[in-house]
Amino acid sequence: MGETFVTLIKDADEKFCGPASNFLGLKCDGAGSMKLRFEDVDGSAAATVIDITVTDTGGHGTEMKRVCQAIANAMQGYGIQGKFVKIADTLAGTYIHADILSVDAVA
Amino acid sequence: MKAENYLYFAVAGDNDADKDCAMFPASNFRGAVTMSSTTVEFFFTPQDGTGTTANGVLMTHADIASNATDGSSPYGNDVHYTVMEKFCQLASANRANTNNFTVVKDLNDNLPSNEGAISATGLSEVTALTITID
Numbered sequence: 034m035g036e037t038f039v040t041l042i043k044d045a046d047e048k049f050c051g052p053a054s055n056f057l058g059l060k061c062d063g064a065g066s067m068k069l070r071f072e073d074v075d076g077s078a079a080a081t082v083i084d085i086t087v088t089d090t091g092g093h094g095t096e097m098k099r100v101c102q103a104i105a106n107a108m109q110g111y112g113i114q115g116k117f118v119k120i121a122d123t124l125a126g127t128y129i130h131a132d133i134l135s136v137d138a139v140a
Numbered sequence: 141m142k143a144e145n146y147l148y149f150a151v152a153g154d155n156d157a158d159k160d161c162a163m164f165p166a167s168n169f170r171g172a173v174t175m176s177s178t179t180v181e182f183f184f185t186p187q188d189g190t191g192t193t194a195n196g197v198l199m200t201h202a203d204i205a206s207n208a209t210d211g212s213s214p215y216g217n218d219v220h221y222t223v224m225e226k227f228c229q230l231a232s233a234n235r236a237n238t239n240n241f242t243v244v245k246d247l248n249d250n251l252p253s254n255e256g257a258i259s260a261t262g263l264s265e266v267t268a269l270t271i272t273i274d
Contacts, residue, residue, distance in 0.1 A: 053144065058164040058187040058195070060273050064156035070187040080189030093250035094155020098148070098258055101163045105146035105241035 037110030041083050042122040047139040049083055053108035065089035082140050088132040096132040103130035145240050147231060149197050151269045152247040159271045166231040170194055174220050178203045187273055199223060200268035223265050245269055
């Protein structure tokens, strides 16, 4: 099966690109705040952590669930070809879901 | 080869504090263990990348002693097994050409209605969740 690669961009100096199969998971980090983690690109026993901000209009976190669904769907790829997905690009202002507002940190 | 399936969990209340919700790839599931007569914990490869201490989702359900007529499990009175079985059905289903976002349990009480997976609350047997991510 073709691998799917995902990209998240904070700014000119902080970007991440990696295979979806290295995704370790995500969690809520507070109201409108999420942390995505991928296996560390340098092979160390740590994770690359990406902070993103999402819409939190009603204070219930429903938009966070919508973003989780969008990320899951984006990483699915295609059966044979795989794909390249830019989940969020704060530099260009483009996101796979309208409730993703920004990438705040890539570490 | 089937696509990855992503498992979503959310505790009661809103998604407004640390670990109120989490999502794990189904392939990172390590196993489940009964912790008491009312709880089962599902363990996943840790999100911190160390590969050591697992992350856990502790699910609370009816006491097996008071659940004499479960009816949904071949083990009859064992809601532990029912929760494990239903989790595995959700986690391992062939998801080709379907949505690969699976709500195992969402206790958020402010979900919209009629929006598919966004409205889904997951396993009916589960009454409480605790998510542990170091």
